[in-house]
Amino acid sequence: xxxxxxxxxxxxxxxxxxxxxxxxxxxxxxxxxxxxxxxxxxxxxxxxxxxxxxxxxxxxxxxxxxxxxxxxxxxxxxxxxxxxxxxxxxxxxxxxxxxxxxxxxxxxxxxxxxxxxxxxxxxxxxxxxxxxxxxxxxxxxxxxxxxxxxxxxxxxxxxxxxxxxxxxxxxxxxxxxxxxxxxx
Amino acid sequence: xxxxxxxxxxxxxxxxxxxxxxxxxxxxxxxxxxxxxxxxxxxxxxxxxxxxxxxxxxxxxxxxxxxxxxxxxxxxxxxxxxxxxxxxxxxxxxxxxxxxxxxxxxxxxxxxxxxxxxxxxxxxxxxxxxxxxxxxxxxxxxxxxxxxxxxxxxxxxxxxxxxxxxxxxxxxxxxxxxxxxxxxxxxxxxxxxxxxxxxxxxxxxxxxxxxxxxxxxxxxxxxxxxxxxxxxxxxxxxxxxxxxxxxxxxxxxxxxxxxxxxxxxxxxxxxxxxxxxxxxxxxxxxxxxxxxxxxxxxxxxxxxxxxxxxxxxxxxxxxxxxxxxxxxxxxxxxxxxxxxxxxxxxxxxxxxxxxxxxxxxxxxxxxxxxxxxxxxxxxxxxxxxxxxxxxxxxxxxxxxxxxxxxxxxxxxxxxxxxxxxxxxxxxxxxxxxxxxxxxxxxxxxxxxxxxxxxxxxxxxxxxxxxxxxxxxxxxxxxxxxxxxxxxxxxxxxxxxxxxxxxxxxxxxxxxxxxxxxxxxxxxxxxxxxxxxxxxxxxxxxxxxxxxxxxxxxxxxxxxxxxxxxxxxxxxxxxxxxxxxxxxxxxxxxxxxxxxxxxxxxxxxxxxxxxxxxxxxxxxxxxxxxxxxxxxxxxxxxxxxxxxxxxxxxxxxxxxxxxxxxxxxxxxxxxxxxxxxxxxxxxxxxxxxxxxxxxxxxxxxxxxxxxxxxxx
Numbered sequence: 001x002x003x004x005x006x007x008x009x010x011x012x013x014x015x016x017x018x019x020x021x022x023x024x025x026x027x028x029x030x031x032x033x034x035x036x037x038x039x040x041x042x043x044x045x046x047x048x049x050x051x052x053x054x055x056x057x058x059x060x061x062x063x064x065x066x067x068x069x070x071x072x073x074x075x076x077x078x079x080x081x082x083x084x085x086x087x088x089x090x091x092x093x094x095x096x097x098x099x100x101x102x103x104x105x106x107x108x109x110x111x112x113x114x115x116x117x118x119x120x121x122x123x124x125x126x127x128x129x130x131x132x133x134x135x136x137x138x139x140x141x142x143x144x145x146x147x148x149x150x151x152x153x154x155x156x157x158x159x160x161x162x163x164x165x166x167x168x169x170x171x172x173x174x175x176x177x178x179x180x181x182x183x184x
Numbered sequence: 185x186x187x188x189x190x191x192x193x194x195x196x197x198x199x200x201x202x203x204x205x206x207x208x209x210x211x212x213x214x215x216x217x218x219x220x221x222x223x224x225x226x227x228x229x230x231x232x233x234x235x236x237x238x239x240x241x242x243x244x245x246x247x248x249x250x251x252x253x254x255x256x257x258x259x260x261x262x263x264x265x266x267x268x269x270x271x272x273x274x275x276x277x278x279x280x281x282x283x284x285x286x287x288x289x290x291x292x293x294x295x296x297x298x299x300x301x302x303x304x305x306x307x308x309x310x311x312x313x314x315x316x317x318x319x320x321x322x323x324x325x326x327x328x329x330x331x332x333x334x335x336x337x338x339x340x341x342x343x344x345x346x347x348x349x350x351x352x353x354x355x356x357x358x359x360x361x362x363x364x365x366x367x368x369x370x371x372x373x374x375x376x377x378x379x380x381x382x383x384x385x386x387x388x389x390x391x392x393x394x395x396x397x398x399x400x401x402x403x404x405x406x407x408x409x410x411x412x413x414x415x416x417x418x419x420x421x422x423x424x425x426x427x428x429x430x431x432x433x434x435x436x437x438x439x440x441x442x443x444x445x446x447x448x449x450x451x452x453x454x455x456x457x458x459x460x461x462x463x464x465x466x467x468x469x470x471x472x473x474x475x476x477x478x479x480x481x482x483x484x485x486x487x488x489x490x491x492x493x494x495x496x497x498x499x500x501x502x503x504x505x506x507x508x509x510x511x512x513x514x515x516x517x518x519x520x521x522x523x524x525x526x527x528x529x530x531x532x533x534x535x536x537x538x539x540x541x542x543x544x545x546x547x548x549x550x551x552x553x554x555x556x557x558x559x560x561x562x563x564x565x566x567x568x569x570x571x572x573x574x575x576x577x578x579x580x581x582x583x584x585x586x587x588x589x590x591x592x593x594x595x596x597x598x599x600x601x602x603x604x605x606x607x608x609x610x611x612x613x614x615x616x617x618x619x620x621x622x623x624x625x626x627x628x629x630x631x632x633x634x635x636x637x638x639x640x641x642x643x644x645x646x647x648x649x650x651x652x653x654x655x656x657x658x659x660x661x662x663x664x665x666x667x668x669x670x671x672x673x674x675x676x677x678x679x680x681x682x683x684x685x686x687x688x689x690x691x692x693x694x695x696x697x698x699x700x701x702x703x704x705x706x707x708x709x710x711x712x713x714x715x716x717x718x719x720x721x722x723x724x725x726x727x728x729x730x731x732x733x734x735x736x737x738x739x740x741x742x743x744x745x746x747x748x749x750x751x752x753x754x755x756x757x758x759x760x761x762x763x764x765x766x767x768x769x770x771x772x773x774x775x776x777x778x779x780x781x782x783x784x785x786x787x788x789x790x791x792x793x794x795x796x797x798x799x800x801x802x803x804x805x806x807x808x809x810x811x812x813x814x815x816x817x818x819x820x821x822x823x824x825x826x827x828x829x830x831x832x833x834x835x836x837x838x839x840x841x842x843x844x845x846x847x848x849x850x851x852x853x854x855x856x857x858x859x860x861x862x863x864x865x866x867x868x869x870x871x872x873x874x875x876x877x878x879x880x881x882x883x884x885x886x887x888x889x890x891x892x893x894x895x
Contacts, residue, residue: 005256025309034308039223040216042427044378045459049819052378080216093214097206100787104656105213106378106427112214130828145832153828156819158376158428159656160794161787162830 009073013038014082022069029053031069032079040080040109044156051155054110055079061117061154080109083116092116092172101168103159111155115169118151119143119176143173204783205675208661209425209654218425221397222382222456229384230259232445232455233311234437235301235318236464237293240327240812241530244291247301248319255317257310259449263301264288268444270411277403277692278434282533283500284465285411287437288444293322294500295532296813297464302441304453327530327812333367333473333494335527341504348512348578351519356488360479362559368476368548368877370861372805373469375537376824379427380459381466385442386452392443394421398433400692402651405685407435412443423683429655431536431694432466463817467535468805470495470505474548479519484560484567486517491549494525498533502526505534510545510858513583513626513747515553516573530812536694538795539854542627543861547799547879550623550862555875563606564622564866565592565751576745585842587775588624588749594838595622595751595773609873609892616757617892618768619871623862625750627855629700629777632691633735636705638667638713639727645677647727648709651690652682652702657853658784659698665781666703670710688731696748696851699780701734704847708732737846748776748840748855752793752863758871760893763886765868767797770833770860775840777850785852789835792856797833798825800861801880 010019011031022031029046032038032055041064044052048066055064056078083090092115095101102108122143127134130150131141141147148169149162157165212218237244249261267288272281287299300320305311340346357363384395392414398404398421405421408414426433438455445453457465472495479488493507508522537543557564569589575582596602604620605611611618636650648667654660660680668675681687691701709732716728753771758764772793779785802823806815815821835856841848861879869875874891887893 023307023309025313030308033223037225038216039219042220042379043222043456044380045819047459047818047820049459050378084215089211089214096214097210100206100783102213102656103658103784103787103791104378104426104428105209105218106220108213109216149828149830153826156378156824156826158378158430158824159787160791160798160825160830162794162825162827163790163833164787165827 007070009070011069011072011077012075013077014079024070026069027065028067028069028072029064032064038079038081042106042109044107051114052107052110054113054155056113056117061114080112083112090116091175092168095168095172099164099168099171101164102161107155107157111157111165114152114155115172118148118169119173122147143170145170205661205665205781206783207658208664208680220379220425220427221384221395221423222454224384224395226384226386226452229452229454230304230306230445230449231308231311232302232304232441232453233308233315234299234457234461235303235315235320236461237296237298237300239293239322239324240296240329242293242322242324244293244300245321245323252303252314252318255310255314257306258303258314259306260304260445261301261318262288262441262444264291268447270440271413272411274410276407276410281407281435284437284533285435285440287440294498295464295530296811297461297532299437299465302445302455304445304449329529329531329807329812330809331471331496331527331529333475338494338525338527340523340525341502345506345509346504347523349521350578353488353490353519353521356519357477357479360487361482362480362556364476364478364552364555364559366476366552366555366877368474368551370472370544370547370879372471372807373537373799373803374463374805374822375430375432375466375468376822377428377430377432380457380462381433381436381438382454382456383439383442384452384454385439385446387446387450390418392419394439394442396421396423396439397426398423399429399653399655399694401653401683401685402689403692404435404439408439408443411440419685421685423653426653426655429693430538431540436466459819460817463814464532467533469537469540470497470534472505472507472544474507474544476548476552478552478556480556480560482560484562484570486515486571488519489515489517491522492525493523493545496529496531496534497526498531499528501533503534505544506541507545507548510542511549512578513576513745514624515571516577517571520578538792539627539857542854542858543799546623546625546859547861547865550859551865551877554621554866554869565596565601568592568624579745581743581745584744584746584845585840586749587838587840588751590838591749591751591773591775595753595771599753599771601753608870609895611871615760617760617871618755618757619867619869620753620755621863621866621870623752623859623866625752625855625859627696627748627858629746629748629850630695630697631704631738632697632701633733633738634690634701634705635688635731635733636702636709637687637729637731638706638709639729640713640717640723641727642723642725645679646671646673648678648680648706649687650682650702650706651684651687652698653693654682655693657693657698657788658781659693659702661784662699662780663702663706667706667710670707671714696853696855700847700849700851703849705732705734707847708734742844748774748850748852750774750855750859752859754863754867756864756867756871758868758886763883765801765881765886767831767864769831770797772835772856774835774837774855776837776852776855777840778848779837780849786835788852789856790833792854793833793835793860794825794830795857796860797830797864799857799879800864802829804880
């Protein structure tokens, strides 16, 4: 009996369920781009080295080129198409737009998804290689430019927009803090 | 005077080019709605996957395609034995084509990574597996990929600008009080656009349609028509969004193979080059070895400038990295010689890469000038001021505008240069040695004839059609602002459409000529349209369209030295324990003509400077002498600057006008990289007391060089 080379799977993407047959070799990235027409997630290297394909899987960032679609069932996947609230851009998207945190735009969806997670990871107290005091009692480190640079270094930008990207992440993080304080 | 601007969206003044505006397509880019070449769905789309040679020199004995053709989903295996013939004997916009366009036309293998087959299948997974299963047999010959300035095959090419001589060089060197004489090297560097080259081709109602990612859709359409002997009007190439290009996105094998496969299968075919394959298929910057000799009087006045640049090219095509040209407009000198030499090796053909010539050339000459300043006991900026020319040092032509010293004055003020202790190797902060450096930048002002069409629509809006390419430069936005300013209407009433060969001939996005060339054509069309509209009367439903062609006006431009200039500053820290160089801050002040949109212009300058940092410290492709191929042809093996490598980089500009220039825009895409690596290398000397003449300045090189690290 020949082994099956494809399976019907259900993916939960941006809050919607999509049932589709996929080749077992299909990556999550290719399933998004070639099967579901969600082309906002970009393929820069297909090897997990550039970060252009970054999506959020159960709220954490992941490079979708290194994840098989069949292994993505049961996960909540958020792509760039799912981060805005209708016409209202996510604060990270707005900051990238206002501060020109991009040029060609090809790495941008990955940068935006990564930045959203960075702001949440930082707020949750996760340290980075740039964190000087990692003891739990040290509390949440300041989200300095150095922290942002370190935490965003999984996302390459060949146009050289890093300076504006750091400004955009800082601005979005600040507006996030203001919103939290306003709600409290 | 310095143009000071905010970096956020500025609400006023409403129409003027000069205020900052976010990108017209910005919302599409941050939401993922912008579709690039490989992302537009087509019914019945087939996928092509390339197979590349694994030998550096020889010929193909057999492509064993029969077993692969039986694999699931496989539709075709194209190779030299069955591919359609193309005619590559033509002269295109940039001369004779790189013979990579002769894909599948013969059995010769000129380098590792030459295309030997294309597997086309129903899905990309099927195409990839079949491509990886394909067996190709070769007859291998010995190869030579060892580049050096002493290679016996080195020659000086024919052609303009390869050798320029003025005065008695040896006599002036002999009469000089101070002489600098060193070799500087830069490694093989790659463009690394984030978006890989991708093209979809299909036949639609008798026309060949190609959706591509390129720097000039008219250029690509014209060459494809020539290659396939088609009526130019029957070929349409579109390229709406381009995920970076930097010189690599012209006519390449992906478009040609997509056309071949789409023609053979009579269905749409998409070919995407993989990241690894890009390293051999889309060009790169040649490594360089450059000997620079400078001779000066005791007071720093230059008597002699000698710049001998060596680069490599392939055995099938001559491309020259013209590094020696950098100094020709820069400094007055009694004697001058600059020569570009090249050697043919069994490697892919290099191509234009951001500031071709100027980027490596400025590293060598601007490093040597810093060494001369040290010998003369002069400040490096004062040395450059002493040798400021009144006219083109080699040409004798007047400068259209030259504000290099104004850029230095503003840069020195903002960087705090006046407080600098010139002694090297004396500043230490913990385990860091600190230093600062500076260097000059320049890039020629180029323009090419372009056409544009501007339509006054019946609804009061205006549509601009110009075959521009926005490769991330912000050209679409700049053209919108230029048109709105010329029309004197709010920019929201102007819609600019670009990236479509049906819009007519236009300059490519390259040589920093795009916005200058297209903007000129748009202004000419707008001027005539306004004259027509001034006559009054209703606008008909189809609108009123005026077309322009700048060929005559461009041809009538007076002969002058036309260049942008800039002053680069850098501060570095050098870790005495690891040898790691960290750039702490950079400042670039540019004199680059009229700045159309400060927000995106600053991004261009800072992006170029980021490239300079990356060139100085990181980028280096490794070629294995035994196999002739790359080691680590990917973003791990080829590291370019990541976010954590890049500090605060500031860019700004000084006023730079030329009353005789009809547009005043000079172009800013390339000058940001020029001189940046030299400024960093000079700062590393200031920190450590050791000259680094070989890029990149890796930790191992810094450690083994010693200097103040051992103090």
